Amino acid sequence: MTTPFLPPQLWRRPGLHVMAMLLALVLLFLIDTATRYEVAVSVFYTVVIVAMAHVLALRGLMVLTGSCIALTWLSFFITRYGDLRAGQINMLISTVAILITGYLACRAELARAAAHEAQARLLRISRIHSLEGLATSIAHELNQPLAAIVTSGHACQRWMEQDPPNLDKARQALLRILGDADRASAIIGRVRKLSKGEPASPRPFVFNAAVREVLALSQAEIQRLDIAMRADLAAGLPLALADPVQVQQVIANLVLNAMEATALVDIARRTILVESLQLQDKLVFRVSDGGPGLPAGAQEQVFEPFWTTKHEGIGVGLSISRSIVESNGGHIWAEPHVQGGAVFAFSVPVAPQEGPA
Ligand SMILES: Nc1ncnc2c1ncn2[C@@H]1O[C@H](COP(=O)(O)OP(=O)(O)O)[C@@H](O)[C@H]1O
Ligand SMILES: [Mg+2]
Known part of the structure; x- marks a missing residue:
């Protein structure tokens, strides 16, 4: 459905919403201009802005906010009756209210766009x-x-x-x-x-920073699925020696699997714990989830190519992760989880040099 009056880059969901918005603006303007009450009718423009926050794109929200202020002022100059001082105060109140609402709506829209972008990057990173x-x-x-x-x-x-x-x-x-x-x-x-794939190009990097970056990218989806995620990253770890991009692909893949697993259980059990620690000359990343856990005896099978229990799954994530980790000099494994759920972990070598991370 198209809306004839507005260019398409202004809104995200066109159609009836935009028609309803235009109608509301006209009605508010008419009421604001025609009524003699010395109340700030135009404050109600804020309702229109809030209602349209999910429909309009950023530029659309800015245009709408500007239009609401313009209509408020126009109405003030057209309306000649009533107390001029009260009218001025009303106009000021309305303008400030509309500006604040418009600003908040734009910020919410920016946050939504950022969350969307982060999600897309997470998928790209996991490859x-x-x-x-x-x-x-x-x-x-x-x-x-x-x-x-x-x-x-x-x-x-x-x-x-x-x-x-x-x-x-x-x-x-x-x-x-x-x-x-x-x-x-x-x-x-x-x-x-x-x-x-690409050959591994190992270099020393800060392990926890790589973990945090992937977690930040999965934040939007974690919130959408109502998952309680906790990160327990050991302080003062030495640098890791591996290909940081490939390591992040493995982390993203394990976290995505944990998210998909927890999405299957009720909200109360949707927990994910992410840990980093040092075990002798290796750094270990571990993710434990409150999902349904692995089928009995499948701890090794899950790493086989094309082994999947998902309708849309292909079952190559873990097998690719295993070859990536091993080509970086580490290991990947599934651990039995005492409280149900699944635990996956992998290790990479510590960089042989001085200086804590
Ligand atoms: N966190 C987890 N909880 C339960 N099962 C899991 C988890 N991670 C992986 N699995 C099991 O291992 C299988 C293989 O995973 P993977 O190789 O990533 O492929 P896919 O995700 O496409 O199924 C999954 O289908 C699932 O049965
Ligand atoms: Mg997977």
Whole structure:
């Protein structure tokens, strides 16, 4: 649905909302101008701004606030009856109220946009979604040559079973089979290259800062799902020696899994505890959640590629995480959780140098 009067960059949800807003503005203006009461009718413009905060984009909110103030002033200059002083005070009160409301609505809109952006960055950082998409398209791509091989194989069999066998046709079918098998193996070769991913480029970095950055990005989703998240990060850890971007991908993946798991239980059990600690020459990141926990005996299986219990899951997150962690000289594992829920942890080497983090 489109709204004829306003350019589209001003609102996020067009249609009836905007029509209702225009109607409310006109009505308020008419009442404000026509009534003789010395009350600040135009203060009610604030209601319109609050009501439209979810509909309009930032620029739209600014335009609306400006319009409300303009209408208030216009009404004041049109209305010539009544006490001039009272009118001036009313106009001032209304202007200030509208300005404050507009400012608060704009701030809320900015916060919403920031939360949205953080969520998008979290997904990008985890890279799991694009990899899952990749896995699906690989399966699709491989299916084609395999199906063609089966078809040509049947054809070849029929040419051979003829009496006398049609060797020429059978040879052609065999050539098609070889061609398709080459195509399939080329696809697998490409996947091999891709799944090796970027080579790790280890450097010393502040482990807790990397953890905090990922947690900050997941904040919006944590709040949306009503999850109580606690971070217990050890102070004075030495620097870690690993590829910080890859480590963050693993952290994001484990945190996302914990969030998805807790989303399955009632709000009272939606807790996530994130810890960092040092174990000899390794730094450990651990996340424990109050979700349903792992199926019995699945502690190792969850790291196998394509092992998933989710409807839309592909089951590559943990297997990719394991190869990332191991190529960075660490380990990843699932621990039994005493109070139900799941615990995942991974380690990376401590950087061999002086100076606490
Ligand atoms: N925090 C967790 N709580 C319960 N089960 C989990 C948790 N993390 C992972 N799992 C299990 O491990 C499986 C594999 O996880 P993963 O490799 O990330 O793939 P996906 O998330 O696509 O299923 C999940 O489907 C789920 O069954
Ligand atoms: Mg996952």
